[in-house]
Amino acid sequence: MASSLYGVLFLVGLCAPIYCVPPANVPRGGSPHPSSIKSIPTSQVSSRNADFAFRLYRRLVLEAPSRNIFFSPMSVSASLAMLSLGARSATKTQILQSLGFNLTCTPEPAIHRGFQNLVHSLTVPGKDLSLQMGSVLFIKRELQLQARFLDNVKRLYEAKVFSTDFSDTAMARTRINSYVEKETRGKVVDLIQSLDPLTAMVLVNHIFFKAKWEKPFNPADTKKSFPFLVGKGATVRVPMMHQMEQFAFGVDPELNCFVLQMNYRGDSVAFFVLPGKGKMKQLEQALSARTLRKWSHSLQKRWIEVFIPRFSISASYDLETILPKMGIHSAFDKSADFSGIAKRDSLQVSKATHKAVLDVSEEGTEAVAATATKLVVRSKDGPSHPTVSFDRAFLMLIMDEATESILFLGKVENPTKS
Template sequence: MASSFYRVLLLVGFCAPMFCTSSNPYNRESPHPPSMKSNAASQVSPSNTRFAFFLYQRLAQENPGQNLLFSPVSISTSLAMLSLGARSDTKTQILRSLGFNVTHVPEPTIHLGFEHLVRSLNEYHRGRDLRMGSVLFIRKDLQLQAKFLNRVKKLYGTKVFSEDFSNAVTAQSQINSYVEKETKGKVVDVIQDLDSQTAMVLVNHIFFKANWTQPFSAANTNKSFPFLLSKGTTVHVPMMHQTELFGFGVDRELGCSVLQMDYRGDAMAFFILPGKGKMRQLEKGLSARRLRKWSRSLQKRWIKVFIPKFSISASYNLETILPKMGIRDAFNSNADFSGITKTHFLQVSKAAHKAVLDVSEEGTEAAAATTTKLIVRSRDDPSSIIAFKEPFLILLLDKNTESILFLGKVENPRKM
């Protein structure tokens, strides 16, 4: 039976965030972007955040001492979209692993929430370029269920292309070229093992480009500043610095300092610096509740900030990770994707994810949290300094949807 299954290749989260000014020519300006508080996207945001930290903790466990970077919202959206064509336990496992209980949140509400989320993220915001999209490359002889095709187009704005997978080399080249174009050249050759058994490739890509509201001066960047790696060795990195009003607090429960910096265009970043020996404690304590507390409790204050200028990237084969998070049947012969097609048996053979992140002088923005005991140092203290000269976490968030666009750990700013 297993030999009769065709492969589905799930390529998610090809992310290319860069921090520099740009308008978005792909989206029309909306004078009143939808608020997360007032639309159906509020039904999916908490679950997406829980899934983000659940996945982060799994990746951190399996990649100790390495840079981590991924796009939670891209992966969640891809899996939710795939669930449209799943049935029985395959569907249940996907939605449950995404943090949804369909007895409390009906499935139509979940997909309506993602529809609003995708639409909101693609709204035009002056000063930033944020695009997220999905595309299906379908085997020419694969007859799709009309309902599935209509729903992925309507709810997720998915583009659909017919592809000749019998010529795997040509198909691979065409899909790689599409991804490279959509990420403006940041992600290349993402597929390297396409074969003729592939029946469908689902790609979700996200591109982010924005400026800090309080940019650093390149003239002040220290070209060679010591950064202490977790292994105890030191590398020298370009270190940006400035003194400015930023959201800041100390979370004593997790033993970390939290800095909030804002981007133009309703986006923000949290830089989280654990105390000595507290990285594992911080990682284990990450949660949607903790993020809400930070978002409500940080206070603006004058502070001298040192942040390395860096570029990092990371790639993951999620087919080895997602089954450990509960999505098992999608990747084996028990897969039930009869909602996609009834003429072929489908199972997911690969779920690839690649992310790229550049941080430089031009960009940043912020947000904060409450209820946790966050300590803010005296505003009159001229010695308020936070220096990210050891491994730290970074979260990039969209304010309107309260979605984590990118989540990562910088273990070594010199390692691409």
């Protein structure tokens, strides 16, 4: 049975608190509709999403240093963009600016059309590669939604909408968690730990990815117990996959790191990035859409001996404590203006939860010259091909080639910690 990388959820509970938030004095028609507005190119949305992904990654590292990091930037970006449809005034501006968009240069309708194209592209059913992303709104029965918001989330983000009784929090929680578990093939369970009785809306974005390597590893070549360096001098034992093959490979001399690209069958690729010893922080600070483009264009196919651990990791994040540090403040406090969502109720975001699971195995994932660097390990009389062993902390990115989108991003500090 193939191992898989199973998806990621961004959940937002929009609360209708007891207090009232005075409506902002802004026009009501600010949602994208005019057909005369052209979408921005998908590549531009992907580039903004990549920079947002790396900013969020750096923030997650600050919150949990020396721990495994894993999340779906695409899931978080799409959820925030969809949420911005119902935001007004500073709440809207903060969300879209944090995603990297300048509303002076790019009209909001064009941004959402760009996301629309992206969301539509990211559904690839297939035998060897399955990629599915979806959004769901669980709406309090008594909540009267703005018709334009409802139309836009369905039309632009292909969202489903379910009426939900939040007065019975246990039943609502079970319903949402069951839906999420089904959509992620049973890999993401109990996403929501609790619900506030004041919850008015829960927004869920899920992404599911399962793919086979174009050049799979032979399980017979996997070393059952291989040392992997964690922390200062400490090691853990991991199963280490091994193969000699032609892969796109390079060394970035500026960032002092190896970059290995391994293709999946279909239009997705994985990047494994191994910094030199003591150079992880330098690499993390330099990550950007530009860095990613540089790697994509400079890697060259060559014979290489590769050692990559077989592992499974998961991560959960309470984004309501992280996103305000990235500039999205008002969505989470009493100044929130989501008057584009509901006709009467004053709403604010009460919870933003993100959970991701990654499995990497010999079969696949269900979720420069080597001589230019001192990091290449070879003996005097050994073969001329480079050898790269991912036996210490490394980064992993999974990308959709057709849209140049980062689907998943993570750091493996300890592959034995799930």
